[in-house]
Amino acid sequence: DADVTQTPRNRITKTGKRIMLECSQTKGHDRMYWYRQDPGLGLRLIYYSFDVKDINKGEISDGYSVSRQAQAKFSLSLESAIPNQTALYFCATSDYEAGVVYNEQFFGPGTRLTVL
Amino acid sequence: AQSVTQLGSHVSVSEGALVLLRCNYSSSVPPYLFWYVQYPNQGLQLLLKYTTGATLVKGINGFEAEFKKSETSFHLTKPSAHMSDAAEYFCAVSKGSNYKLTFGKGTLLTVNP
Numbered sequence: 001d002a003d004v005t006q007t008p009r010n011r012i013t014k015t016g017k018r019i020m021l022e023c024s025q026t027k028g029h030d031r032m033y034w035y036r037q038d039p040g041l042g043l044r045l046i047y048y049s050f051d052v053k054d055i056n057k058g059e060i061s062d063g064y065s066v067s068r069q070a071q072a073k074f075s076l077s078l079e080s081a082i083p084n085q086t087a088l089y090f091c092a093t094s095d096y097e098a099g100v101v102y103n104e105q106f107f108g109p110g111t112r113l114t115v116l
Numbered sequence: 117a118q119s120v121t122q123l124g125s126h127v128s129v130s131e132g133a134l135v136l137l138r139c140n141y142s143s144s145v146p147p148y149l150f151w152y153v154q155y156p157n158q159g160l161q162l163l164l165k166y167t168t169g170a171t172l173v174k175g176i177n178g179f180e181a182e183f184k185k186s187e188t189s190f191h192l193t194k195p196s197a198h199m200s201d202a203a204e205y206f207c208a209v210s211k212g213s214n215y216k217l218t219f220g221k222g223t224l225l226t227v228n229p
Binding site: 004033040041042043044045048058090092104105107108109110 | 125157158159160161162165206216217219220221222
């Protein structure tokens with residue numbers, strides 16, 4: 001089974017609808033991230049969480065909200081979807097150890113969201 | 117603020133030819149640098165990373181990259197391209213383990229038979 005899973009994998013919705021994308025991980029990592037990928041723009045960070053009680057905005061958080069229900073679960077919500085939120089969304093996780101310079105981020109397979 | 121510039125949104129090479137994907141960064145502190153690869157319909161996976169120490173780093177699948185501080189570059193190379201290398205490649209920079217990654221816009225590598 002995959003270490004980082006995302007549901008749904010594909011979703012088509014209409015403008016104004018509320019959408020939730022879910023991410024679960026079995027890696028035991030404290031840190032989780034939500035990114036958005038658009039063609040030609042690379043990945044941009046929406047929100048990140050260093051632990052269950054620590055949630056931070058990324059560079060493009062407007063129009064999005066998140067919930068960290070447990071160490072293993074991090075959900076992204078679009079309260080009122082709009083067409084320019086059509087994109088590929090990735091969840092990622094990373095571990096943290098004091099004294100370790102950097103911990104690799106592990107990505108889920110992505111959710112393709114289309115807002116009509 | 118940190119930033120990453122990947123020169124060339126699309127690179128096309130022949131099978132067996134040298135692969136060179138360019139990445140330049142800007143950072144106010146010594147950076148940590150990464151290359152990720154995204155195969156079609158998949159998430160990103162780490163190819164290699166530079167944090168400290170040796171400036172030439174080797175990654176998976178025969179790729180390597182060299183950190184050149186004087187040129188603020190971290191170009192990715194592979195001596196001989198395989199068809200299986202066709203993917204999108206992302207360069208990323210971070211200030212450290214408590215800081216987020218900033219990604220470049222990506223370079224799509226096409227390998228021709």
